[in-house]
Amino acid sequence: MSTLVKGGTVVNATGSFAADVLVEGEKIAALLAPGFPVRADETIDATGKYVIPGGIDGHTHMEMPFGGTFSADTFETGTIAAAWGGTTTIVDFAVQSKGSSLLSTLDKWHAKADGRCAVDYGFHMIVSDVTDTSLKEMESCIDAGVNTFKMFMAYPGVFYATDGEILRAMQKARETGATIMMHAENGIAIDQLVAQALAQGRTDPVEHGLTRPAELEGEATSRAITLAKVTGSPLYIVHLSAAQALDAVTKARDTGQNVFAETCPQYLYLSLEDLAKPDFEGSKYVASPPLRPKEHQSELWRGLRTNDLSVVSTDHCPFCFKDQKELGRGDFSKIPNGMPGVEHRIDLLHQGVVKGEITLERWVEICSTTPARMFGLHPRKGVIAPGADADVVVYDPDARQVISAATHHMNVDYSAYEGMEITGKVDTVLSRGRVVVDAGGFHGAAGHGKFLSRELNQYLV
Numbered sequence: 001m002s003t004l005v006k007g008g009t010v011v012n013a014t015g016s017f018a019a020d021v022l023v024e025g026e027k028i029a030a031l032l033a034p035g036f037p038v039r040a041d042e043t044i045d046a047t048g049k050y051v052i053p054g055g056i057d058g059h060t061h062m063e064m065p066f067g068g069t070f071s072a073d074t075f076e077t078g079t080i081a082a083a084w085g086g087t088t089t090i091v092d093f094a095v096q097s098k099g100s101s102l103l104s105t106l107d108k109w110h111a112k113a114d115g116r117c118a119v120d121y122g123f124h125m126i127v128s129d130v131t132d133t134s135l136k137e138m139e140s141c142i143d144a145g146v147n148t149f150k151m152f153m154a155y156p157g158v159f160y161a162t163d164g165e166i167l168r169a170m171q172k173a174r175e176t177g178a179t180i181m182m183h184a185e186n187g188i189a190i191d192q193l194v195a196q197a198l199a200q201g202r203t204d205p206v207e208h209g210l211t212r213p214a215e216l217e218g219e220a221t222s223r224a225i226t227l228a229k230v231t232g233s234p235l236y237i238v239h240l241s242a243a244q245a246l247d248a249v250t251k252a253r254d255t256g257q258n259v260f261a262e263t264c265p266q267y268l269y270l271s272l273e274d275l276a277k278p279d280f281e282g283s284k285y286v287a288s289p290p291l292r293p294k295e296h297q298s299e300l301w302r303g304l305r306t307n308d309l310s311v312v313s314t315d316h317c318p319f320c321f322k323d324q325k326e327l328g329r330g331d332f333s334k335i336p337n338g339m340p341g342v343e344h345r346i347d348l349l350h351q352g353v354v355k356g357e358i359t360l361e362r363w364v365e366i367c368s369t370t371p372a373r374m375f376g377l378h379p380r381k382g383v384i385a386p387g388a389d390a391d392v393v394v395y396d397p398d399a400r401q402v403i404s405a406a407t408h409h410m411n412v413d414y415s416a417y418e419g420m421e422i423t424g425k426v427d428t429v430l431s432r433g434r435v436v437v438d439a440g441g442f443h444g445a446a447g448h449g450k451f452l453s454r455e456l457n458q459y460l461v
């Protein structure tokens with residue numbers, strides 16, 4: 001089966017140019033001068049549109065156990081929504097619970113995901129029980145294609161790791177070439193602030209933000225960076241939301257330390273004002289770290305431009321407003337943490353191009369090319385080039401759409417961006433050569449997505 005994507009502008013991280021893209025089977029076979037005569041079984045007209053590498057969302061939580069419930073998207077519904085939004089690869093988090101092994105955790109996540117994903121997928125591993133055994137098991141995870149390990153400085157009693165435990169895992173990362181991913185918030189201090197707020201009768205969702213001040217993200221980020229320096233481990237800060245944390249990352253990168261960071265669309269577009277919405281509406285925006293006062297947003301955009309922020313992922317972790325966020329009515333600390341987003345990352349970041357915050361090429365770089373390199377998938381993913389997987393998105397930069405829960409495909413009863421007007425829209429999506437989305441609908445299938453055994457972080461020297 002061959003497909004010719006004809007008449008479009010190919011946008012890679014390295015530049016944009018007019019070219020026709022020939023797909024044969026699951027791979028990109030050639031980039032051709034526009035109109036070059038070639039026979040193909042199918043032709044897709046991309047005139048006036050961008051042809052970009054499929055998005056890679058390096059931070060999702062499908063069916064994640066959290067706060068006494070599970071995130072609402074399954075691997076099937078979540079990857080179908082991802083495809084609708086032009087994301088053709090997700091890297092999801094397997095979650096070790098205390099007392100269980102990393103390898104049994106990995107088996108469990110394979111059992112949930114294998115045969116159900118509509119687009120390709122890989123796993124990171126959340127390490128919440130640092131023992132001699134789990135440290136040793138990190139080696140087996142790496143052999144199994146999982147070489148990124150998330151740890152938490154937040155959530156004492158659940159995922160929290162002490163500095164000593166983090167140090168030991170970082171030493172193992174240094175030894176093996178793995179990357180430690182860090183949820184950097186000072187959870188010990190936060191828990192005190194939360195207890196004090198509740199004791200004073202402050203129970204509304206906005207308190208989630210007020211009890212997790214930006215300084216405590218900055219402090220934890222600095223501490224993680226220090227531990228990484230002492231151990232020589234690479235470090236990837238997940239879901240960075242605060243200017244103080246960005247400042248710490250910027251300084252570390254300026255001294256040549258292997259520190260990387262991602263932010264998420266919610267921190268670029270939403271703010272503490274959303275968390276303060278009345279009638280428990282604010283619960284829709286409860287995620288950790290919390291949404292920040294608006295002034296942090298311009299700093300994050302600056303970080304994206306200067307590459308102090310390398311990646312935009314979604315931290316997609318949806319909980320329904322009606323029956324899941326509800327668990328925390330009367331006690332904000334019981335609201336399941338997380339927001340939906342996997343479907344709209346490409347569109348939301350395209351607004352950055354429209355508004356002149358980032359270039360077209362940087363849009364592709366932070367949404368696809370850098371995640372591919374960071375998570376060991378390049379050049380198979382993240383680029384429109386011969387030999388790469390034919391994960392190809394035809395994006396119409398002039399189309400208009402309005403984000404709404406009434407039209408989205410995520411399995412959640414609200415949108416964090418309800419009513420937001422978007423310039424640009426995904427037109428057609430190919431996943432390994434198969435058209436999975438076109439203007440008319442979804443044509444993929446659960447089970448089409450393959451597990452990606454990933455190489456080590458390709459930015460490490």
Ligand SMILES: NC(=O)NCCC(=O)O
Pocket residue numbers: 061183239286287288289315317337338339
């Ligand atoms: N971010 C969030 O609130 N939920 C998902 C879990 C995590 O990434 O910490």
Ligand SMILES: [Zn+2]
Pocket residue numbers: 183238239288
């Ligand atoms: Zn986290």
Ligand SMILES: [Zn+2]
Pocket residue numbers: 059060061239315316317
């Ligand atoms: Zn997360």
